Amino acid sequence: MLHSILKLKGVSKSFGGQQVLQPISFEVKEGERICILGPSGCGKSTLLQMVAGLLRVDAGEVEIDGVSVERGKHFIPPENRPINMVFQDYALWPHMTVKQNIEYGMKRRKIAKEQMYNRLGRLQSLLKLEGLLDRLPAQLSGGQQQRVGIARALATEPKLLLMDEPLSNLDVKLRTDMRGELARLLGELSIATLYVTHDRMEAFTVADRILVLRGGSIDQIGRSEELFERPATPWVAQLMGxxxxxxxxxxxxxxxxxxxxxxxxxxxxxxxxxxxxxxxxxxxxxxxxxxxxxxxxxxxxxxxxxxxxxxxxxxxxxxxxxxxxxxxxxxxxxxxxxxxxxxxxxxxxxxxxxxxxxxxxxx
CATH class of the missing domain: 2.40.50.140 (Nucleic acid-binding proteins)
Known part of the structure; x- marks a missing residue:
């Protein structure tokens, strides 16, 4: 039986007097891809940043791979969590080559040179980066930069991959092409993924389950066909078309x-x-x-x-x-x-x- 890589238990967050996230709970199983779907301002990115440790939770517990990383005063910082994140703007180091960007995290974690070489070769092949390793980010297309960002996140072999609208900066055709490619890649890697998007078709393509977030609360969580065939609320129905x-x-x-x-x-x-x-x-x-x-x-x-x-x-x-x-x-x-x-x-x-x-x- 697959164990849970991520568990959120009654996690909430407020900014000033505004409650951004109501107490919410859910789990991500080993190898499972969950898309957080919802409109702008519903708390999607806030939730992702709390899992990453970039924001502290107000209440509740975050558990990753069986270890509590935040509860009350107990807090494990982002760099010590078995996670990696792919940002909306890719956040590549502009002065580093593609190869240096991908190797950066592995070098910080002092991974052996032979192991680093093997991982680089595998990611280069998997993400179709052949011939690009010596280029700077400015010399890459949007789709190529996106693949480098994913390669860098995967290089340290995290237990959990966090993706914050990674396709939103691409044009419509490239975004459509890349979501299929991304779904294939994540399926092959079988890595637990929490993926934020506001695009229903992107969620349908990528996710094993979709979590619909509205006003800081979970309206529904389930497989895409469950949400489409039995939307729990009028808002979910509207989101499903x-x-x-x-x-x-x-x-x-x-x-x-x-x-x-x-x-x-x-x-x-x-x-x-x-x-x-x-x-x-x-x-x-x-x-x-x-x-x-x-x-x-x-x-x-x-x-x-x-x-x-x-x-x-x-x-x-x-x-x-x-x-x-x-x-x-x-x-x-x-x-x-x-x-x-x-x-x-x-x-x-x-x-x-x-x-x-x-x-x-x-x-």
Whole structure:
């Protein structure tokens, strides 16, 4: 059974009078990759810096590879923790060559020359740095600098790798290419990784599990398919691409049924035990289907009026209005005339219901 490389137990942090992180707890297993996903200002980087020891925790305990590195007055400084960090700006030494940057940490830890040579050769091959070892960082592309930053972090063979939005400085195409390459690399190395990002597709590509952080608290933690198929809160649903949000009412005595614009719709109620009153229905634009012909027994149909059709290359984005004047976006293969009426099928397994969501937060 895999043991935990990182354990956080009730860790919290405030700056002045502002609580940045509520008490949170989770574990990272040996070889596991966890992505911390959330909007700017939710506490992602603060959490990473506390694990690294760059920030002190206010309360709780941080344990790495079975050793408590911070609890109360007990504190092990960053340089003595079995971790390494890849920063957003790579933080390479500008006056050192690629080879010197990678060797820097190994020399500080007095690793034997033969072992250092072997590690350098392996990392050079693994990260495709052949022919670059004598160059300075300024002579490298963004993608090459990013790979050097990762090589330097891996050279000392840390128990835990911390990555703070390492792809955010790359252009869109390179970022897309690099996230696949990074996922392959981390999989091959099988090193426990805590990875901060605000990009959902990056998290889907890299992570074994995703931790959704909002307002300093964990909204949900689980595999990407768990978060997509059963988002625990409206915020997680929105993060997973469920961008349509309708105000509906729960059908009394039927916990998985809501009334939307006068129509009964069955879905997945994610707030069990609350089956009356106001609710929020979350729908994914790609999981709303137009029905041109209706079967006699077909249910979960919502009739809407087309407001606008926008061509997006492969499909049309239809903006429609419900009978109670709420807007809905869906994707369709054909253009729909403004003013025309459409019957939309809402699959119950992709229709998320959240009762009593007055506290829904837009971020």
């Amino acid at each position: 469920y961008h349509n949000r309708l105000t509906v009412s729960m059908a009394k005595g039927e916990p998985d049924t809501a009334v939307a614009a006068g129509t009964r719709i069955t879905g997945q109620c994610m707030t069990k035990g609350q089956d009356t009153g106001k609710a929020t229905m979350m729908l994914h634009p790609e999981m709303i289907y137009v029905r041109h012909t209706l079967g006699q027994a077909e249910t979960n149909l919502l009739t809407v009026t087309v407001a606008q059709s926008i061509y997006e290359g492969t499909r049309w984005r239809i903006i429609a209005e419900t009978a109670d004047r709420q807007l809905l976006h869906l994707l369709h293969d054909e253009r729909a005339e403004p003013g025309s009426r459409l019957n939309l099928y809402l699959p119950p397994e992709r229709t998320m219901l959240y009762a009593d969501t007055d506290s829904f937060i837009h971020e």
